[in-house]
Amino acid sequence: MSASRPIFDLGIENGTLVRPSGRFPAHVYVGGGRIGAVAAEPLPAAETVDARGLLVMPGMVDAHVHFMDPGDASREDFPTGSAAAARAGVTTVIEHTHARPVRSEAELEAKRAYLEDRSVVDFGLAAHAWPDLLDAVDGVARAGAAFIKAFTCTTHGVPGLRAADLRTLMTRLADTPVPCLVHAEDESLTEQAERRMRAAGREDAGVIPEWRSREAEEVAIATVAQLARRIPARVVIAHVSGLGALAEIVRALESAAPLVAETCPQYLCLLESEVLEHAAFRKFTPPARASGSDELDRMWDAVASGGIDYVATDHAPSTREQKRDGSIWDVHFGLPGIDTTLSVLLEGAHAGRLTYERVTEVYSQRPAQVYGLYPRKGSLEVGADADLVVVDPTQSWTVRDEDIKSRAGWSPLAGRTLVGRAVRTYVRGRLVAEGDKVMAPAGNGRFVAGAGG
Numbered sequence: 001m002s003a004s005r006p007i008f009d010l011g012i013e014n015g016t017l018v019r020p021s022g023r024f025p026a027h028v029y030v031g032g033g034r035i036g037a038v039a040a041e042p043l044p045a046a047e048t049v050d051a052r053g054l055l056v057m058p059g060m061v062d063a064h065v066h067f068m069d070p071g072d073a074s075r076e077d078f079p080t081g082s083a084a085a086a087r088a089g090v091t092t093v094i095e096h097t098h099a100r101p102v103r104s105e106a107e108l109e110a111k112r113a114y115l116e117d118r119s120v121v122d123f124g125l126a127a128h129a130w131p132d133l134l135d136a137v138d139g140v141a142r143a144g145a146a147f148i149k150a151f152t153c154t155t156h157g158v159p160g161l162r163a164a165d166l167r168t169l170m171t172r173l174a175d176t177p178v179p180c181l182v183h184a185e186d187e188s189l190t191e192q193a194e195r196r197m198r199a200a201g202r203e204d205a206g207v208i209p210e211w212r213s214r215e216a217e218e219v220a221i222a223t224v225a226q227l228a229r230r231i232p233a234r235v236v237i238a239h240v241s242g243l244g245a246l247a248e249i250v251r252a253l254e255s256a257a258p259l260v261a262e263t264c265p266q267y268l269c270l271l272e273s274e275v276l277e278h279a280a281f282r283k284f285t286p287p288a289r290a291s292g293s294d295e296l297d298r299m300w301d302a303v304a305s306g307g308i309d310y311v312a313t314d315h316a317p318s319t320r321e322q323k324r325d326g327s328i329w330d331v332h333f334g335l336p337g338i339d340t341t342l343s344v345l346l347e348g349a350h351a352g353r354l355t356y357e358r359v360t361e362v363y364s365q366r367p368a369q370v371y372g373l374y375p376r377k378g379s380l381e382v383g384a385d386a387d388l389v390v391v392d393p394t395q396s397w398t399v400r401d402e403d404i405k406s407r408a409g410w411s412p413l414a415g416r417t418l419v420g421r422a423v424r425t426y427v428r429g430r431l432v433a434e435g436d437k438v439m440a441p442a443g444n445g446r447f448v449a450g451a452g453g
């Protein structure tokens with residue numbers, strides 16, 4: 001007697017599966033929280049979903065979010081931020097919080113325990129490099145930190161690292177698979193600009209691009225590249241903001257400094273001049289750099305061609321009240337972004353700026369690879385976690401502040417119409433969001449360790 005055929009828990013049938021390598025019609029089946037089969041013909045399953053006319057993608061991996069938790073819950077927290085992620089097709093986030101930084105193995109373990117019942121989606125955690133605590137890096141890496149965040153200028157209350165500190169940090173990380181994510185802005189240049197403009201009594205929104213200048217970002221990237229040529233650590237440049245910064249990445253790669261480049265949707269959608277109208281609502285750093293649509297087009301080209309390795313949100317929300325509470329110098333940096341980033345990329349694919357295959361690469365597979373989560377995350381291969389997002393590539397929707405699930409309650413993209421949206425999101429085979437409704441509670445998400453853990 002032949003063995004009976006397996007009955008899967010879930011089958012998502014008749015959709016078009018999208019991997020970085022291509023797309024094809026298929027059925028995907030889930031058993032025990034993992035992808036059990038990708039089949040050309042239907043297989044038995046306890047539950048089936050008809051995805052006819054829809055795309056089936058690996059769940060998105062947002063490798064750079066700030067959920068402020070534990071911390072100032074008025075800006076964001078894990079229950080709210082992770083619910084927004086689920087609705088938007090993101091199944092794994094990597095989070096770090098500047099207000100309550102993780103600098104040691106004990107602090108990472110405490111945060112992991114605190115978050116056990118607070119996330120809807122799976123999550124990794126990052127740690128901060130502190131100038132006088134660099135000897136703690138080894139323990140943090142062993143505890144499962146996805147990356148170590150290093151600032152080259154003091155920002156958000158986190159002290160900047162000098163070149164000597166960066167060299168020490170990178171030397172320690174050279175013996176681990178854990179990357180260093182560098183916020184690249186040269187402190188001497190940002191400090192000088194701030195002193196000059198404060199002395200002149202400047203309080204206008206134009207201080208933002210002058211304070212956090214192109215030159216400051218480019219000089220810091222060049223410094224990091226000099227070290228990366230000599231020290232075999234894995235180094236990622238966070239939020240590459242524009243063409244000048246991108247040119248520094250290209251120069252680094254050409255001279256054998258293997259930098260990885262991250263960018264964010266704000267650098268694909270927003271113009272530098274918008275800060276003059278929107279003031280604190282466009283205060284983030286590095287700021288928007290594009291002077292017009294032609295420069296945005298060139299940033300999209302870099303995403304499409306591989307000049308940019310992956311996309312993340314740098315989701316760092318503040319409420320409207322918080323953005324209005326103080327001078328342009330004092331209000332929080334940061335934008336909300338988790339609610340809209342996948343749709344920004346899908347709109348790009350709809351418009352022909354990049355392919356749907358590349359969307360899955362830059363916002364799922366590649367970040368999972370960079371931070372040691374692949375192939376468990378960021379994959380549609382058999383055996384991977386059944387983190388899936390079903391996408392309607394033709395759904396046209398207008399971003400409205402009132403629909404933002406993040407605690408911010410607003411979006412810099414409000415009023416824009418995007419084409420393409422997640423309609424169902426699964427984490428390890430469990431439906432966590434359908435349409436605008438979040439279906440799973442906080443506590444559904446599990447911690448995922450980075451490559452060193």
